[in-house]
Amino acid sequence: MAVNEVRALLERHRHIVQEIDGANDHGEDLHVTFVQNGERTEDSLAIQVKGGVSTRTRRGHRVPVGDHESNWRDGSLPVLCMVHDAERGGLFWANATRQLRRASALRKKTRSIVVSRESVLHDANIAEFVEDMHHYLVRERQGVGRWADMAGVEFAPDDIVKPFENEVYEPMVFWQRRGEPFAVLLHHDLDWEPVRIQERMLHFEPLPSVGNVILDIAEAHWLMGCFRSTEWWRRPVKQGEPA
Structure with missing residues (x-):
């Protein structure tokens, strides 16, 4: 019945x-x-569906991960968990891939996917849901969705996002929002915690660094290129310009 409810809504x-x-x-x-x-469209994903009673908690539902962790986290398609609970209002959903990636960044073991009672899905909001999924899947195709998930942040459609991998295959991301005077560095070695950075904080001597973050020389040159190529996007948004 739960699968039929999800299918009926989408169809x-x-x-x-x-x-x-x-x-x-x-x-x-x-x-x-x-x-x-x-x-x-090119936007596709997978869904795990559960009936509500067996997964209920006081604040929503929990869907067991079981032995699906690596597939849900690292598979070729993002995976959502959806729960049908008619007594609580219908369909509820959570992004399993995002939750598992964030747990991995925090070095935590996740036994279940948390499905909030606030994340309800119905005819009135499905267009917004599909639009959100579109932006999420665009970032997946760009190769930066994983890092947003691991950092627990949201990249807006017009954000500039530049990934980089150093010689020991550690990924990092330069993230610039429109009109912000600073950028944000997401770094594997920093457990993906966002760090605000500005070009004046970048130094090559005595050691390459940006603020309190020590870099290697390649990372420092990459950051310099990121700052120089996005200067225009940090300029204040003038009145009358689209935000």
Whole structure:
């Protein structure tokens, strides 16, 4: 019944839903491709569906991860968990991939996906949900969605996001919002905690660094290039300009 409720909601809004044979269930019940203006988009994801009673908590629901952790976190498609609980108001959802990536950044073991009672999905807000998923999946295709998830941040559609990997394969991200006088550094060695940085904080001597963050020389030169190429995006937004 829960799977049918999710399928019915998505298909009412003309999205493409493919149910996975229950005999081959590997932690995903549905594959979904979103449709816009009658045309199939490049936005696809997987959904694990549960009935509500068995997963209820006081604040919502919890969906057990079981042995699906690596697939939900690192698979080719992001995975959502959806719970149908008619007594509590219908369908509720959570981004399992995002929660598992964040837990990995914090070096925590996640046994279940938290589904908040506030994250309800219905006909009135499904367009907003699909738009949010579109932005999320765009960042996935750009190769920076993982780092936003691990840092627990949201990249806006017009943010400048520049990833980099040093010689020992440690990833980091330069993140610039429109009109902000500072950028943000997301760094593997800093457990992905956002650090505000400015160009004046970048030094090459005596050791390459930005603020209190020690860098190697390649990282310092990369950051300099990021600052120089995004200076225009830090300028204050003038009155009348689109934000």
